[in-house]
Amino acid sequence: MTIRESGEMYLETIYILSQKSSTVRGIDIGAYMLFSKPSVSRAIGLLKKEGLVITDEQGYIKLTDAGEKKAKIIYERHQLISRLLMDLGVDEKTAIEDACRIEHYISEKTFDAIKKHVDKYGAKKS
Amino acid sequence: MTIRESGEMYLETIYILSQKSSTVRGIDIGAYMLFSKPSVSRAIGLLKKEGLVITDEQGYIKLTDAGEKKAKIIYERHQLISRLLMDLGVDEKTAIEDACRIEHYISEKTFDAIKKHVDKYGAKKS
């Protein structure tokens, strides 16, 4: 069972929250994603099974090395797509929102192409 | 009930097939999309309910005016995103595939921005 869009979103969220705070709880994830506690609970359970997430003794949620690696890739994609869209003239809010949905559906090849473009011309805005 | 990703794909397919042949049947749609007959049957039923599709006396599937309008928009999006990706250096096959998945998730604003870009710089390839 490989990870899907929903799982990617959770991973990315955990990654983002981990950078703001050293402790991430299910409830924080739910608050960020606007999902209910049971939805988060189930999703985290699945990510644990896949070895992408663990919970420590206090119940805090952490990414495993594998999870962190994946999360970074997803996060990087999000950033890059946002930048591309902003380069094209899309306002930041819309760019971030659209990137969030698109990021799960682009191939490696397209991602590389966007990377090249943004490295060359882009990133008006960090 | 508003149309979703799956419905958009069916509409676009009907649109494409309608341009190749004046008669479009469920079986043709299934062959194109690689979906089973019952899946197509159900989807077409839903599109009929939404007034986007009708079947004529012989059972052939046609877009209504509303359906054609929607289908055109979706098709145009697909074309534009493909061009954008090709402009970025993505090969045609990959560009078309990725565009197919992305097209359902971009906002009007982003679409407009892509349109401007492609009109200005793009379309190396029709």
Next chain:
DNA sequence: TATTATAGTTAGTGTCGGCTAACTTGTCAA
């Protein structure tokens, strides 16, 4: 200490959108 609030889980539901199996119907050829 007893109460209350917070966090997590369990159980069960609903929608979307695929699927197979099996039935119906119409056409065409033996």
Next chain:
DNA sequence: TTGACAAGTTAGCCGACACTAACTATAATA
């Protein structure tokens, strides 16, 4: 005329992924 095939539909299933209601466990506070 009958038998077979092609196309469509019906019935029912499944996975993904949200939800609510309700239970549990723990921590904080009156």
